[in-house]
Amino acid sequence: MTDTATQPRSYEPGNHPDLPPPLLTSGPLAWVKHNLFGSPLNIALTVISLYLLYLIVPGLLNWAIFDAVINAGSREECKAIAAGACWALPAIRFDQFLYGFYPDHLHWRINLTAVLFFLALLPVLWDNAPFRKQWLIYSCIFPVIAFFLVVGGLGMEEVETTKIGGFALNVIIGVTGIVASLPLGILLALGRRSQMPIVRTLCVMFIEFIRGVPLITLLFVASTMLNYFLPPGTTFDLILRVLIMVTLFSSAYIAEVVRGGLQAIPKGQLEAADAMGLRYWQSMRLIVLPQALKISIPGIVNTFVGLFKDTTLVVIIGLTDVLGVGRASLSDSKWQGLPEEVYVFTAILFFVCCFSMARYSTYLEKKLHTGHKR
Amino acid sequence: MSEVAAAPQMQISDEVAIQMIGMHKWYGEFHVLKDINLTVNRGERIVICGPSGSGKSTMIRCINRLEEHQKGKIIVDNIELTHDVKNIAEIRREVGMVFQHFNLFPHLTVLENCTLAPIWVRKMPKKDAEEVAMEYLERVKIPEQADKYPGQLSGGQQQRVAIARSLCMNPRIMLFDEPTSALDPEMISEVLDVMVSLAESGMTMLCVTHEMGFARKVANRVIFMDGGEIIEENEPEEFFNNPQSARTQLFLSQILHH
Ligand SMILES: Nc1ncnc2c1ncn2[C@@H]1O[C@H](COP(=O)(O)OP(=O)(O)OP(=O)(O)O)[C@@H](O)[C@H]1O
Ligand SMILES: [Mg+2]
Numbered sequence: 001m002t003d004t005a006t007q008p009r010s011y012e013p014g015n016h017p018d019l020p021p022p023l024l025t026s027g028p029l030a031w032v033k034h035n036l037f038g039s040p041l042n043i044a045l046t047v048i049s050l051y052l053l054y055l056i057v058p059g060l061l062n063w064a065i066f067d068a069v070i071n072a073g074s075r076e077e078c079k080a081i082a083a084g085a086c087w088a089l090p091a092i093r094f095d096q097f098l099y100g101f102y103p104d105h106l107h108w109r110i111n112l113t114a115v116l117f118f119l120a121l122l123p124v125l126w127d128n129a130p131f132r133k134q135w136l137i138y139s140c141i142f143p144v145i146a147f148f149l150v151v152g153g154l155g156m157e158e159v160e161t162t163k164i165g166g167f168a169l170n171v172i173i174g175v176t177g178i179v180a181s182l183p184l185g186i187l188l189a190l191g192r193r194s195q196m197p198i199v200r201t202l203c204v205m206f207i208e209f210i211r212g213v214p215l216i217t218l219l220f221v222a223s224t225m226l227n228y229f230l231p232p233g234t235t236f237d238l239i240l241r242v243l244i245m246v247t248l249f250s251s252a253y254i255a256e257v258v259r260g261g262l263q264a265i266p267k268g269q270l271e272a273a274d275a276m277g278l279r280y281w282q283s284m285r286l287i288v289l290p291q292a293l294k295i296s297i298p299g300i301v302n303t304f305v306g307l308f309k310d311t312t313l314v315v316i317i318g319l320t321d322v323l324g325v326g327r328a329s330l331s332d333s334k335w336q337g338l339p340e341e342v343y344v345f346t347a348i349l350f351f352v353c354c355f356s357m358a359r360y361s362t363y364l365e366k367k368l369h370t371g372h373k374r
Numbered sequence: 375m376s377e378v379a380a381a382p383q384m385q386i387s388d389e390v391a392i393q394m395i396g397m398h399k400w401y402g403e404f405h406v407l408k409d410i411n412l413t414v415n416r417g418e419r420i421v422i423c424g425p426s427g428s429g430k431s432t433m434i435r436c437i438n439r440l441e442e443h444q445k446g447k448i449i450v451d452n453i454e455l456t457h458d459v460k461n462i463a464e465i466r467r468e469v470g471m472v473f474q475h476f477n478l479f480p481h482l483t484v485l486e487n488c489t490l491a492p493i494w495v496r497k498m499p500k501k502d503a504e505e506v507a508m509e510y511l512e513r514v515k516i517p518e519q520a521d522k523y524p525g526q527l528s529g530g531q532q533q534r535v536a537i538a539r540s541l542c543m544n545p546r547i548m549l550f551d552e553p554t555s556a557l558d559p560e561m562i563s564e565v566l567d568v569m570v571s572l573a574e575s576g577m578t579m580l581c582v583t584h585e586m587g588f589a590r591k592v593a594n595r596v597i598f599m600d601g602g603e604i605i606e607e608n609e610p611e612e613f614f615n616n617p618q619s620a621r622t623q624l625f626l627s628q629i630l631h632h
Contacts, residue, residue: 266475266477268473268475269479271473272471272473272477272478272479274438274439274440274466275438275440275466275470275471275540276466276470276490276491277463277467277495277543278490278491278494278495286490286494287479290481291479291480291481294481368481
């Protein structure tokens with residue numbers, strides 16, 4: 001053996017042509033074999049899952065689609081046509097589900113706001129957007145545009161804010177809460193780690209107080225008790241109060257999520273920034289926050305999804321969001337006994353939004369991850 | 375190599391770069407630095423060594439206020455370090471620092487790491503900053519890595535980027551805190567080579583290091599610290615061949631015969 005090991009060897013290149021991989025190591029069949037039938041436990045799980053799907057899916061499809069009715073004037077008509085879901089109620093009241101009691105002839109303003117919102121969102125989410133800088137300026141002034149479009153003024157017909165309702169209300173509260181609570185939460189997180197004892201104490205107290213109280217209580221405070229604190233005679237729009245409370249509430253959660261991210265940044269990062277002469281806010285903005293926020297993305301999005309769903313709580317203080325519209329429509333005598341359809345419809349609306357947020361968060365994590373690790 | 379050691383000797387001016395007078399520092403009750411008196415002239419290259427925990431890092435970190443001293447004076451570039459934020463900012467602009475663990479910014483490319491401070495602190499236009507950065511990256515021999523992220527580089531390459539990053543601010547004084555002790559042996563020399571060439575260019579340097587070859591080659595003075603005090607201070611040849619105090623002798627025998 002030692003003899004052959006020390007012998008110099010050489011090989012003719014090209015003696016090993018490219019061969020196809022052995023059967024069942026790549027391709028869809030291999031995937032199925034490996035992932036679904038890889039081991040006895042795996043096989044058992046696959047079989048059980050398939051069985052459960054078999055039990056659930058056909059029934060669900062029949063109810064939701066094949067036996068469903070969309071054109072009908074009342075519950076009775078629905079039943080007479082087919083036994084499945086009766087989507088006629090959400091269909092007939094579709095506008096109300098979306099806009100609440102917002103005047104019919106002004107629905108275009110909400111629609112326009114929605115379109116403008118997506119245009120404003122695009123450069124924020126898409127960092128290779130052409131003319132991103134100029135576009136972002138538009139994103140910054142969008143809230144002002146949105147405000148006037150929704151509420152009126154500037155020569156446009158004014159709408160009482162209590163008329164805003166339906167899913168539009170959920171989106172308005174959710175988006176405002178998300179947009180406002182992120183910066184506020186970041187500031188609170190930085191404040192909580194500040195060297196200045198007064199700032200730190202204030203931030204800790206704020207965060208702990210807000211976190212320790214259910215959102216509903218805050219909403220009640222917003223709807224009733226705030227009047228006691230404010231100087232008499234001040235009227236202060238109810239939706240605005242709700243917006244403030246929702247923002248404060250989620251900013252406390254964001255602060256804690258971001259603080260977790262901040263703690264994960266090694267001290268050396270800040271020292272290097274200090275040694276280079278960067279100021280506090282510069283090092284935070286350029287060095288610490290980009291890294292800390294990247295780590296915090298799952299937590300931040302989690303908080304946002306929670307916030308968005310919590311917007312349905314405004315029903316309790318008398319606002320008619322999409323759930324409120326749903327409940328109101330159920331009390332219509334023509335449609336009594338239809339809760340499934342209404343709630344499933346609402347659930348789908350929320351699911352689409354929340355799932356998109358989750359997907360974007362996954363995408364963002366993946367994108368920010370490349371290149372940073374070996 | 376002897377000419378390398380001789381040539382920089384002549385560049386030392388009478389101008390004082392750093393002066394520490396009766397400087398003390400405490401961590402809570404713990405007296406870390408005791409009556410440090412040290413004057414560094416412009417163009418001088420000082421190597422600081424001593425056992426672990428002797429306060430070497432703390433001392434050089436006081437120079438750019440990463441740590442705050444509690445008694446005595448530190449004067450850098452004719453500016454006294456006080457609580458005055460403006461003085462601190464001015465000193466940090468003139469003093470570069472290289473850390474043991476590089477402390478590169480992992481979310482920025484090599485080039486962005488290098489241009490960050492010139493753009494934000496020196497208010498240099500981005501294009502100029504990039505030109506300067508590329509120049510220094512060439513000097514540390516890694517211009518081809520400019521668009522990579524620090525995580526994609528080897529330790530030695532990262533440390534050279536860190537040196538280039540400091541140099542981009544065009545500092546008058548460079549502080550090194552054990553720049554090679556986190557590196558694998560085969561990467562140490564590539565970093566030391568960069569430091570030697572920097573020394574040859576006449577940079578005022580304070581290096582905490584146990585690389586005695588480097589000390590012999592470029593240092594004007596070697597300072598030995600123990601227990602928060604400067605115990606001994608001498609020219610490298612004298613320091614290594616003829617250590618005065620018993621503690622220095624013990625230390626040298628430990629690091630030279632491991
Ligand atoms: N933030 C701190 N708080 C309290 N004590 C500290 C702190 N930093 C350092 N010390 C202590 O001060 C002493 C000097 O630390 P320093 O880091 O300056 O030592 P060093 O000479 O650089 O050692 P090494 O060679 O291990 O880097 C050590 O005893 C250390 O435990
Ligand atoms: Mg040290």
